[in-house]
Amino acid sequence: MRIVVASGKGGTGKTTIATSLALGLAGDGSAPPPIFVDCDVEAPNAHLFLKPLFEQSQPIGIMIPVVDEALCTHCGKCAEVCAYHAIAVLGQKTLVFPQLCHGCGSCTALCPEKAISERLDPIGVIERGPALEGIDFRRGLLDVGKPMSVPIIRALQKQVTPRPGQTVILDAPPGTSCPVVAAMQGADYLLLVTEPTPFGLHDLRLAAEVARELGIPTGVIVNRDNGPYPDLETFCRSSGLPILLRIPFERAIAEGIAQGKNLVEIQPEYGERFRQMFHQVVRGEKA
Amino acid sequence: MKIVLSVTAPGIEAPIDPRFGRGATLLVVDTDTMQADAHPNPGVNASGGAGVQAAQFAAGQKAEAVISGDFGPNAFDALKAAGVAMYLYGDCQTARQAIERFQAGQLQQVGAPTQSGHHG
Structure with a gap:
C-alpha cells in the first residue's frame, strides 16, 4: 500500500505525521518495516527524524x-x-x-x-539507506538553483518496489502544483494534514480538490488541534473526508519536535494510534 | 526604423508597461511615420518563457530596438542573439514620450539582464 502525506499549506506537520506513521508501522512486527520516501526535494527534512545512513547516491538529470x-x-x-x-x-x-x-x-x-x-x-540526486527501526529510507535532493523538481520525484516513484505486505509512505512537498501531483500519483491513500486555521482550511480545500481529480481516497489529520473549528468540521463532513486523527496543540509535543524527536518518541502511545489509524484506512480500502 | 515597446493598451499614447514578457500589449512603432500597431503579448499568460516569446516576437517583426522597464536573463540572451538593442523606460510615462527620448538619445541602453528572472 502506498500512502502519501500532503497538506496544501506548508508547515502543518506533514513530515511529523509521515515519519511518526513510519515509526508506528515499523513497530508493528507483523509486516516488513516500511519504505519512506521524502518527496520534498527542494527542502527535504524527514532525515532529521528518521536518521538514515545514506549508502547509495544516484545522480538524476x-x-x-x-x-x-x-x-x-x-x-x-x-x-x-x-x-x-x-x-x-x-x-x-x-x-x-x-x-x-x-x-x-x-x-x-x-x-x-x-x-x-x-x-x-x-538536476539533483536520489539517496537511499537504512533508517531507524529498519525503515528503508529514500529522498531526492534538487540542486540549488534548479527550477524543476518533478523529474526527481518521478525517479523516486519509479524506484519504489515494495515487498509483499510492505507499506510505502511518501512525504509530499507543500502546495498543490506539479511536484505535489507527481508525489500523489499512484497513491492508494492520501493523508491530508491540516491545522484548524483559515489558512490551513483554505489550502486543505485545494489539496482535497487535487485528490478528487486524481481519484485518491483521502482522510484528514488535524494537527495542532486547539479546540473546535466549525468551518473545518463542516468542510470535512460535506466533502466526505473522514477525520482520522487529532493531535493536540501541546507544548511538550512542540518541544520534542524542535529537538528532532517525532511523535512516537515523544509520546509512545502514538505508535499504537498510528497503527490503528493505518488499519482503519486499510480496512476502509478493502470495504 | 521599427521599435517594439511593452505597453498596457494599444495606441501611441498608451501608458508604458515595465514588464517586457508580461505586459499586456507589444506596440510596434515605425519611427519614420509614428504608425503604431498593437499586438497582444504572446507570453502574457505563459507558465514560463514569457520573455523568450516576447523576444521572438520582436525579432520576427525585424525590430531594431525594444524599450521596456526590465529585461530578464532569457529575454536578454534572446534579444542579444537576434541583434535587437534594448533600452529602459526610465521615468517615461507613455509610448510617445519613450520614442521621443529614444530619438533624442536620452534612453539608457541595456548591456546586461536587469533582473535575475522569475521561476515557479
Whole structure:
C-alpha cells in the first residue's frame, strides 16, 4: 500500500505525521518495516527524524537539446513544438534555455535536419539507506538553483518496489502544483494534514480538490488541534473526508519536535494510534 | 526604423508597461511615420518563457530596438542573439514620450539582464 502525506499549506506537520506513521508501522512486527520516501526535494527534512545512513547516491538529470549550428537551417520547427519556450530561433541563431527545458525531447525528434542532439543536464540526486527501526529510507535532493523538481520525484516513484505486505509512505512537498501531483500519483491513500486555521482550511480545500481529480481516497489529520473549528468540521463532513486523527496543540509535543524527536518518541502511545489509524484506512480500502 | 515597446493598451499614447514578457500589449512603432500597431503579448499568460516569446516576437517583426522597464536573463540572451538593442523606460510615462527620448538619445541602453528572472 502506498500512502502519501500532503497538506496544501506548508508547515502543518506533514513530515511529523509521515515519519511518526513510519515509526508506528515499523513497530508493528507483523509486516516488513516500511519504505519512506521524502518527496520534498527542494527542502527535504524527514532525515532529521528518521536518521538514515545514506549508502547509495544516484545522480538524476534531464536530457536537454544541443543544436549543431552547422546543420541548423533556422526553420523554427523546434521553437514551434516546444511547449515551454525553451528553444528559440532568432534570426540566424537557435538558442536553448536550459532552465525552461522539461526534457521532453520533442525538438530533437521533430528537427527535419537532425541538427539536435541531447546532453544530460544534472538536476539533483536520489539517496537511499537504512533508517531507524529498519525503515528503508529514500529522498531526492534538487540542486540549488534548479527550477524543476518533478523529474526527481518521478525517479523516486519509479524506484519504489515494495515487498509483499510492505507499506510505502511518501512525504509530499507543500502546495498543490506539479511536484505535489507527481508525489500523489499512484497513491492508494492520501493523508491530508491540516491545522484548524483559515489558512490551513483554505489550502486543505485545494489539496482535497487535487485528490478528487486524481481519484485518491483521502482522510484528514488535524494537527495542532486547539479546540473546535466549525468551518473545518463542516468542510470535512460535506466533502466526505473522514477525520482520522487529532493531535493536540501541546507544548511538550512542540518541544520534542524542535529537538528532532517525532511523535512516537515523544509520546509512545502514538505508535499504537498510528497503527490503528493505518488499519482503519486499510480496512476502509478493502470495504 | 521599427521599435517594439511593452505597453498596457494599444495606441501611441498608451501608458508604458515595465514588464517586457508580461505586459499586456507589444506596440510596434515605425519611427519614420509614428504608425503604431498593437499586438497582444504572446507570453502574457505563459507558465514560463514569457520573455523568450516576447523576444521572438520582436525579432520576427525585424525590430531594431525594444524599450521596456526590465529585461530578464532569457529575454536578454534572446534579444542579444537576434541583434535587437534594448533600452529602459526610465521615468517615461507613455509610448510617445519613450520614442521621443529614444530619438533624442536620452534612453539608457541595456548591456546586461536587469533582473535575475522569475521561476515557479
